[in-house]
Amino acid sequence: MSFALRPNRIKQRDVWDIICLTHQAVDIKFDLLFQKLEERQVRPETFIQTFSERVSTLTGGQRDFLFEIRRFLPSNVVHNGPGHLEYWSIVRAELEDISHRLMRYVHEKA
Known part of the structure; x- marks a missing residue:
């Protein structure tokens, strides 16, 4: 939620957290996500639009991402993963996939 709802900016740590959870095969609980949005009075369409944007x-953003994660990850972890140019393409593809899955979920529930 914070990736889309944090005011005025993307915090690269949010990107890292999403990617780590994805790589650990943690399934997104869309029902829970949309329940939390309802509690915060955020329309699903608004969340999805902001997430996609x-x-x-x-x-x-790879430079910003690397700058941020170097602050909390050991250098060997950065070098063997996020430091590779291809890694950023994977990050973007996974986030785009989540965005499409969010849209599908909302359309299926409508």
């Missing part, structure tokens, strides 16, 4: 702004 933020994903699209990540085009050149």
Whole structure:
């Protein structure tokens, strides 16, 4: 939720958290996500639009991402994963996939 709802910016740590959970095969609980949105009085369409817009702004964000995660990850972890150019393409693809799955979920529930 924080990736889309954090005011005015993307916190790269949120991107890292999403990717780590994805790589650990943690399934997104869309029912729970949308329940939390309802509790915060956020329309699902607004959340999905903001999420998608933020994903699209990540085009050149690898430098910012690396700068942020180097603050809390050991250098060997950064070097063997996020430091590779291909890694950023994977990050963007996974976030785009989540965005599409969010849209599908909402359309199926409608």
